[in-house]
Amino acid sequence: MRLTTTTRPAAADRTAAELEARLAVLTDALDIAGDQVAPAAAATARADLEGVRARFALGTEHTVVALVGGTGSGKSSLFNAISGLLFADVGMLRPTTDEAAACVWGADATALLDFLQVAPLRRIQRESELDGDHERDLHGMVLLDLPDHDSIAREHAEQVDRLLPLVDLLVWVVDPQKYADNLLHERYLQTLHDRQENLIVVVNQADTLPAGGVERVRAHVLELLAADGLDAVEVLATSAAQQTGIGAVREHLADAVARPTTRLVTARAEVDAVAARLAEEVGSAEPDLPDTGRAAAELARAAGPGVADAVVSAVRTRWVTVSTAGLPVRWAACVDATVASAAELGAATGDAVAASSEAEAPGSRRARRFTILAAALGLATVAYLVLALVQGLSAAATVVPALSGLLAAAAVAARAVAVRREDAAAATASVERHRVAAAGVVVDRLLTGPTAAVLARHRQLREAVRTP
Template identity: 40%
Template sequence: MTTTSHDATLRARTEDLAQALALAGPRLDRVTAQRVETAVEGVRRRLELGVDHTVVAFAGGTGSGKSSLFNKISRLSFADVGVKRPTTARVTACSWSDGAEPLLDWIGVDRERRITHSEDLEGDGAAGLAGLVLLDLPDHDSVEPAHREVVDRVLPLVDLLVWVVDPQKYADDALHTGYLSGQVGSESSMVLVLNQVDTVPDSQRENLVEDLGRLLADDGLTGVHVQPASAKTGEGIGHVREILEEACARRSVAAGRAAAELDSAAAALLTQVPADIPWQLDAAVDRELEPVVGATGLDAVASQVGAAVRNGYGMPEVPAPDRDTIALSRARWLTRAGVALRPGWQRSLAESVAGADRLRAAVAEALKGVDLDVRGPAWSRPVRRAAWVCAALGALMVVAGVLALTGVLEVAGPWDQVLLGGGVVLLVVAAVLALVRAVVRRRLAARRRSEVARQGREAVRDVLVRHLGEPTQRVLVDHRRVRELARSARDLPSSRPLTGALRLSPARVASTEAPEQDDRAATSA
């Protein structure tokens, strides 16, 4: 079969949704994951089977008359009616095609519950329903749980849902809450038939239809066509057939149903990734850097290094980081990064980043690489020795000079002045050397202190990036990608609802006049 534009678009949307499902994985809640997986597999299988057939299901509650309507449309008495109905949870199918067997196998219709419509029953009138596969489903409100299970399994597989309701139970909460409200977005693939209108006075029928429309609006459904009919008298049956003919003629109805299924699944997926997460790696790391640095005592160690360089002795060590502070920092990180995430994504985030003990060990290991160099300048010791020698000699010479000047020590000529002056010079030199050495060591101490603090912060930052930031970034990138794929699978316009107002060719019009005449004849009878 040639791939149509509908097929190509649906395949692309399906693969987007499948990729989003694979990427999200266990981060989705079980119900959503199963919902998306069912939609992906269902649409894939439907596309494999092609869209040459249009699968229409009559669904409704007990006593709505959908089986009678099924028999009326097919002009057969194949579907179980009346008291026989509650005894079976099996689907009945009538196909206007010989090639529907693989499709019915996929839907799960038992072979003994299938019948192929013969064109001899209607002559040319059957042409308008060519490719139709009509299903009669069990009652969704049956006391037998198996009946509802069948309905819930089959509904996602059909192209057009015809909900058959009756004047007594059209407002049934089981229908509106259990099914119709969950079909928002599928309006173009849904029709309501208000059956048994022959039991309602003519003056009340319009009000009844309006009330049903209001209930649909309360369910969030807009544009769904409501068709009054009576399987008993034949009233409106011709128009129901026109709706089915429009569905068969509109080759995109199968694609439309598949698209609606993808749209619904994508919307469910978007509830798990409701918004983009405003998060930046650098800013997040910067917020936690100082608290973690504080837990390591890095600044105190840097000060000790500076003091050791300045004083020429001491060997500081980096203590083990405080575990409680590290754990608190990690918890604060998870809270900030995951505040807008759904629980599954929050769990994934917590599992992705390092635990408190691992983070503490990584910080301690990283700080071991910080250079705690407490050595002074290479020339510091010779200069100190020279200063001490100059000071000692200067002191001796000053003392000798003073003694010479006072006559205590006899020194000839001007040597008393030389001794005194030379001593003073040596003391000044010693003081200058000591001052220079002290200034240089103080500056070096400041640089070493700053370098230890810088290296330590870089080491801590690197740990935060590798053990917290990058895992968080990967989770949020996946989150953003899942959201983009879900939006891509969802954001397409819907088809218009089916109303039976299709413009038919003259031949097709002629083929639909017979049922309308039957309607009038049945009514007059």
């Protein structure tokens, strides 16, 4: 789904393309992570990401501005003052303020307001032919008057919480008495540091302050915002009752409407917030895999009866401990559940090692050749002695060759013994190599492969949530 509009600067197009790509990366990583992300966190993240997509699917020709504030701050009066209409409910008894109201400048915003869940009877179109160019600067703006965020009715705060991520410009309206309210700062303002370029604070009811009081309150509000990490937020003073400061507010709104990136900043901040929450579901890095050679050697030695169960269990426990170091519980549990059990590991190792032991040891035929040669020399010497006796050869002619033959046969026999020892040592080493190699195949298949697959999924989500 393309996050684009028909006309806007190339920079905004690039930003939209980057946002679209990041949405795709986060969604894919979340899908691949599966159950290793807590179900509630995953469901919230998916809903929020889908909300960003849905908002942009409606187009970005409208800039959504919301007046947000607490009870008695004068939001509705300010709404009427900005719009020039007496539409929002004002007064001590306001029976319909449990629903957001909307005023639209310019093109039809029905689909957008349906998405924002603003009731049809709570909508009004601002511009008309009688306005001429007076309202042109705000063309494309959708102004919302939200319920009080501190209302005792929980559904009011729920509406505010639902709509805040979808609003392009927040106008937080405070009154001179409650602008330092802890709920306002701790629950809301302190969470908006990524959106402060699209946030302004309006100190309303400035007409109730004594001479010089407006600047003192404004200065204090700026100090509180700086403490909240919002040192770039503009603070304006207004009086909806006396219509003062309204022009400055409208100028800020017009600037926001004119910036194509206003809508993108809001979406980017919401995606950043999703990523920040998902970052709590992954570790800071993937642990290194354990020493596979050590694991294979220990399993090969444990393939015999008696020691297999205990050793194999220890090898598996160490493997899981090392390969899950620093991972969140869900990821560590996934590794533990994915690699083979100690019983499976022991059985597979035993079968692999048994098959490898059938291989013939190198050099075993060599000892047999030396033995055969020694026997042949001995027989040849005996045959010579028999022949010498039959022919009546002298002792001198018989003894020397016979002794030479016997010595040669003895030397070859001694060499056969030495070669047999060498071959035995080589056979033992060869068998050990074959056993370790066979166990290594088992380690790769039942430990390394499954663990690497889980860590690859963890890496994909970790990199996705940390990519700006």
